[in-house]
Amino acid sequence: MTLTASPGITGRGTADLAVDLDSVVKRYGPVTAVDGVNLQIRPGEVVALLGPNGAGKTTTVDMLLGLAQPTEGTVRVYGRKPHDAVALGLVSAVMQTGGLLKDYTVEETVKLTAVLFGKPASSVGEALDRAGIADIGKRLVGKCSGGQQQRLRFAMALLPDPELLILDEPTTGMDVGGRHDFWQAIRRDAAGGRTVIFATHYLEEADAYADRVVFVRRGQIVADGTASSVKALASGRTVRATLPGAASSELESIAGVDTVEIRGDTVYLHGRDTDSIARYLLTSTPARDLEITSRNLEEAFLTLTADDAGSTR
Amino acid sequence: MTTLAARDLPRFGGFNLGMIRLELRRMMRNRRTVVFTLIMPAVFFLLFGTNASNRTERIGGGNVTGYILVSMAVYGAMLATTSGGAMVSIERAAGWSRQLRLTPLKPVAYIAVKLVLAMIIGFVSVAVALAVGSVSGAELPAHAWVLCGLLAWVCALVFAAFGLFMGYLLPSENVMQILGPVLAVLSFAGGLFAPVDTFGHTFATIAKFTPVYGVGEIARYPLVHDGTLWVAVLNVVVWTALFSLGAMWRFRRDTARV
Numbered sequence: 001m002t003l004t005a006s007p008g009i010t011g012r013g014t015a016d017l018a019v020d021l022d023s024v025v026k027r028y029g030p031v032t033a034v035d036g037v038n039l040q041i042r043p044g045e046v047v048a049l050l051g052p053n054g055a056g057k058t059t060t061v062d063m064l065l066g067l068a069q070p071t072e073g074t075v076r077v078y079g080r081k082p083h084d085a086v087a088l089g090l091v092s093a094v095m096q097t098g099g100l101l102k103d104y105t106v107e108e109t110v111k112l113t114a115v116l117f118g119k120p121a122s123s124v125g126e127a128l129d130r131a132g133i134a135d136i137g138k139r140l141v142g143k144c145s146g147g148q149q150q151r152l153r154f155a156m157a158l159l160p161d162p163e164l165l166i167l168d169e170p171t172t173g174m175d176v177g178g179r180h181d182f183w184q185a186i187r188r189d190a191a192g193g194r195t196v197i198f199a200t201h202y203l204e205e206a207d208a209y210a211d212r213v214v215f216v217r218r219g220q221i222v223a224d225g226t227a228s229s230v231k232a233l234a235s236g237r238t239v240r241a242t243l244p245g246a247a248s249s250e251l252e253s254i255a256g257v258d259t260v261e262i263r264g265d266t267v268y269l270h271g272r273d274t275d276s277i278a279r280y281l282l283t284s285t286p287a288r289d290l291e292i293t294s295r296n297l298e299e300a301f302l303t304l305t306a307d308d309a310g311s312t313r
Numbered sequence: 314m315t316t317l318a319a320r321d322l323p324r325f326g327g328f329n330l331g332m333i334r335l336e337l338r339r340m341m342r343n344r345r346t347v348v349f350t351l352i353m354p355a356v357f358f359l360l361f362g363t364n365a366s367n368r369t370e371r372i373g374g375g376n377v378t379g380y381i382l383v384s385m386a387v388y389g390a391m392l393a394t395t396s397g398g399a400m401v402s403i404e405r406a407a408g409w410s411r412q413l414r415l416t417p418l419k420p421v422a423y424i425a426v427k428l429v430l431a432m433i434i435g436f437v438s439v440a441v442a443l444a445v446g447s448v449s450g451a452e453l454p455a456h457a458w459v460l461c462g463l464l465a466w467v468c469a470l471v472f473a474a475f476g477l478f479m480g481y482l483l484p485s486e487n488v489m490q491i492l493g494p495v496l497a498v499l500s501f502a503g504g505l506f507a508p509v510d511t512f513g514h515t516f517a518t519i520a521k522f523t524p525v526y527g528v529g530e531i532a533r534y535p536l537v538h539d540g541t542l543w544v545a546v547l548n549v550v551v552w553t554a555l556f557s558l559g560a561m562w563r564f565r566r567d568t569a570r571v
Contacts, residue, residue, distance in 0.1 A: 067414060087417040088320040095415075098408025103342050108335055115331035116416040118323040156412075 017076070018043045018164050018195045019064060024073035026059050026219075033059040034070070035219035041197065041212075043163065046190055048206035048227075049199040051216035057199035058096070060216070061168045064197070065093055078163060089117055089160025094153045096169045102142030106133055106152050109141060113156045123159060131155035132185050147178030154185060165189070167198035171205065183209060237274040241287040243267045254280050326419030328426060336430050346396055349489065350438045354389030355445040358382055361506075363449050373536040374454035380536060382446035382453075383461045384505045387532045389438035390469035391500070391525065395492055397431025398476020398560075402488040405481075405567070424477065424564065431473035432466070439466045453536055460535035468528040468549055472496075474556035475524070481563030499525045524552040 019041040026034040034056045041047055049057045062068035063075050066083030077085035085091045100109065110124050128134040131151045141149065150170060157165055167186070171179040187209065190196050200206055206213050207227050215223040236258065244265045251260045256273040267287075269277050274292050281287040323329070340346055362381030370377045404410050413423060439462050453461065479492055500506055503525025509517040520526050527548030530540050 065415060067411065086415055087322055089417070090320065093415055095408075095412070099412035101339070101404065101407055101409050103339050104335075108338070112332060112335050113416065115329060115335070116323070116327050116413075116418050118321070118417075 016043065017041065018045070018078060019197070020074075020076040020079075021060070021063075022074045022076075024060075024063065024070045024075060026056075026063060026068060027071045032219055034063070036073075037216075037219070037221055039214065039221065039224075041195065043195050044193055045212055046196045046210050047198075047212045047214060048210035049197065049214050049216055050201070050203065050206045051199075052201055055216040056219040057201075057216055058168055059219075061093070061166055061197075061199055064166060065091065085164075089162055091164040091166065092157040092160050092162040093166040093168065094150065094157045094170050096172055099153065100141050100149055102140065104141050105137065106139050106141060106144065106148075106155075107137035109152060110155050110159065113159045117160045119159055127155040127158045130158055130185070130189065132181065145178070146173045147175070147182065150174060150178070150182060151185065154182070158189070162194070164195040164197065167196065169199055169201070171200075171202070236270055236272040238293050239269045239271075239274050239277050239281065240289075240291040240293065241267055241269075241281055242289040243281070243285060243287040246285075323417050326422035327417050328419075328422035332418075332426055333429055333433075336426065337433065340397075340400075340430065340434060345489070346434075349493065350389060350393035350396060350434055351441050354385045354392065354438060354442050357388065358385040358442060358446060359449060362446075362451070368450045368452075373538060374457065375452040375536055376450075378449070379446070379451040379453040379457075380533060382442065382451040383465065383533050383536060384529055386439045386442040386446075386462060387465045387469070387525075387529050388496075388500055388505055389442050390435040390465050391472045391496060391528070392493075393435040393438040394431040394469040394473040395476035395479070395496060396489050397434050398427060398473045398478075399480040399488045399492060400430070401427060401477060401480035402483055402485055403480075405484045406486050410567075420564070424560075427477065428470075428473050431476060432470065435469045435473070436466050439469075457535040461532050464535070465528070465532040468531050471524060471528060471549055471553040471556060474553055474560055478556045478559040478563065481560060481567055496525075499523055502526075503529055505529050521548065524548070524556075527552065 017040050019039065021037050021039040024034055024037045025032065037056075037060065049060065051057055059068060063070050064077060064082055066081065066086055075082055078090050080088075080090070082091070104112070107124065107128065110127055111121070114121065114124050114127075125134065128137055131154045133148060133151045133155060136144065136148060139148075141152065144152065154170075165186075170186075171182055174182060183205070186196065186198075198205075198210070210227055212225065213223075213227045214221055242265050246262060246267050248260045248262055251257060251262075251267060251269060254269070254277060256271040256276050257269050258272070259270045261268040261270075269281075271277055278290055278292060281290065358381060362378045362385065367377040367381065372380050401410070404413075410423075443458065443462050447458075476492070479488060483491065485491070502520055502523040503509075504520055505525055509520035509526070521544060527545040530545035531542070531549065534540070534542060534545075
């Protein structure tokens, strides 16, 4: 099942793309983590990579940062190889965990980053301010809370003044307050026109902060579009009807039906255009007792992103 | 199309003094490093080297206390450079090496920074040992104070390579807890705590092939002018080569993986 609500990118050239993934495959031994991903992101977009754990989000992020090499296909960031874009400070990232030394202070950590990027000393205070951690500059990293460490990673990512900022599950392990503060800081920053890509498995985060949502499942993009259009695609409805002796192959061939489930004499047909499914059932089959129910967003998300093996539907 | 501001790569692959300064400050903050590399060798010297008979017995142009002092300076330099090199282990375990991949710092520049740090802290360790020795009854000819110290320091480079190799081999938060005892055994085998011929001919022969032997012999040479220098030099050269190759091999695997 591939739903596409992507705004027309294909007509444009690729020279001015922030990110260009072309038929990218990444295998780790027998495991295919990313399975043929094509993704183009333009400068200024705020994009959510949404999917369950193990969907291939982190692997995709690693390839964008040059931390992993694709097995097949090409990855370009601002027209360059990912590692070159990283070294030039065009792209930076806030990683999920790790990446900090406990016996540095917050300020020293940022200072070291500034030194490595050849930025002036004044950029340190600026980055600390923008990440909202100027008050804890002298604190040892090992004594910082998870939220504070995450904002420190954010400050480090801001230092090269990147064109593209990548956030990998940025709010994992934060409490509600920490999460809110973190997104406030990101939002302020993105208002300045920076391209942002964030991987998340929180539907609300994708919904609230992204212009564009890319659903990933088992290493593939299953939907891509604006948050609202993807939600519309995902949140189809279900027609329940009593139809004895129905064959699932027959039901699947009805226009607009995505999935079919048969329980005894009752059939459940899921699809976007439930009106036409209902019309067909009533006019061309002996179906009766029709009922149309809509799925909630959470359920729709599960349908789009769940592993078939782990799913009961 | 957005025009991107011109961006440059830093010079020398990111190798710079600012990083070394920050890293030094961090090392000094680690109490265990300070105790192991600066205080322990000096304490060992005071415990084992300064009794009356050592002070009065002559050797070369100095006394036995001076002889033991040079051995302890080597021991300190060795601990310091090993722990300097082994920092990469802690940094890999913490994901810091990965974070550094998100900067322009080249892996080779990173290794260079670690080597420089290892040698700086090794220098401080030798200086501390010699300073303690000079006020605790160690007697050496004037030129030997300088030469023995310098040789102990320079030859400790072999252990900076050893530390790097182990650092890449053992990704662990407390790699020095493993390497500390290893170094003690190697020091014993290499004749740093007691001359190798005290334990018989066979032991003395084996000792010549262990990595600490060469460094100790060379460092004490300006004092004793004794022993076959070329064996000691060969020992240091071969072990430095072996440890460097080992470190390079692990380092390459590490960069290939990430």
